[in-house]
Amino acid sequence: MSASPPATTTDVAQQLGILTDLVTPWAIRVAATLRLADHIGDATVSVEDLARRSDAVPETVGRLLEHLAARGVFQQDSPGRYRNTELSQRLRRDHPMTFHPWLDIEGGMGQYDIGLSALLLAVRTGEDAYTPTFGRSFFEDLNTDARRGAAYDELMATLTAWTLPEILQAYDWTTVGHITDVAGGSGALLTGLLQAHPHLRGTLVDDARAVGTASDRFTKAGIADRAAAVVGSMFEPLPHGADLYLIKSTVMGWGDDAGAGILRRCADAARPGGRVIVAEFLRGAPRLVPALDLYMAVLGGKERTEEEFRALGSAAGLTLRTVHPTPSGYCLLEFTPDA
Ligand SMILES: C[S@@+](CC[C@H](N)C(=O)[O-])C[C@H]1O[C@@H](n2cnc3c(N)ncnc32)[C@H](O)[C@@H]1O
DSSP, X not given: OOOOOOOOHHHHHHHHHHHHOOHHHHHHXXXXXXXXXXXXTTSOEEHHHHHHHHTSOHHHHHHHHHHHHHTTSEEEEETTEEEEOXXXXXXXXXXXXXXXXXXXXXXXXXXXXXXXXXXHHHHHHSSOOHHHHHSSOHHHHHHTOXXXXXXXXXXXXXXXXXXXXXXXXXXXXXXXXXXXXXXXXTSHHHHHHHHHOTTOEEEEEEOHHHHHHHXXXXXXXXXXXXXXXXXXXXXXXXXXXXXXXXXXXXXXXXXXXXXXXXXHHHHHHHTTTOEEEEEXXXXXXXXXXXXXXXXXXXXXXXXXOHHHHHHHHHHTTEEEEEEEEOTTSEEEEEEEEOO
């Protein structure tokens, strides 16, 4: 058996340097937000042209590109002239596997990235650090910036589109008549479920921001006669009478007290005879967004194990009945309300 050679001091310093560098990840996000890779396209473009096309200052655009070219993200062809590399091609919005929506600081993920500066407080307190740091909650921030809110909803809809086939497969949706999607965002999940199962009816509950987009989506999808989107809060009484209360990718954003509060509202609305399904990544399972758990920590939330969900359900008057995993790591946890 051969032991690996001891790391030299230089190796360790280099590794730490790479792990702790904040400038390069942020510089890539700035380049993505300015759409530099799109402006370059398949050509070689001067810094002056890029600055003009991205409405920025040539000198600082040049310094940004110099830094990123030194790290292989862009390539300098001649002084002040750049072209895309295989890496920066992925920043283009027209790339079939674009990273742009994840890196656009003004986009859906940007608010989470900005929020990471509150991680220290989150680790110290174990509570929502976003609100005390920025003066309003993450979702209040989203709701006060229409462009960012729309980008966030679009990103969530993209994630749903990736996982929808698995979610459709993982559960027997023919056993349900009416679904209420709690905090259902812009309606991508409910639309997918209702399109796949013409017998289903659905109600979506979310903030006004998301409800407007969801209503439009239902109309465009031709399911407006079976789906309604209503403004409401998951911390207030939910519409009664659905067979199933579904809540996807949302409980993870909240601590145990708030999480149990949300589930209690679902349990109250589902009684008697209804079901509640939480759809989330379980702690330790593969996930589509790396480091999701620490993003959630900033909001005071967390990924949970099956046992933690069982306990959370129990605190909310729900019994965990079945667990339906999917290949991507999404898990459907089915609860029934206690009598
Ligand atoms: C992470 S997103 C998940 C959206 C959707 N379920 C999905 O999987 O794409 C969390 C959602 O919770 C909604 N939300 C936040 N606070 C809420 C509240 N008090 N009542 C209802 N929805 C809320 C947000 O507007 C957002 O759409």
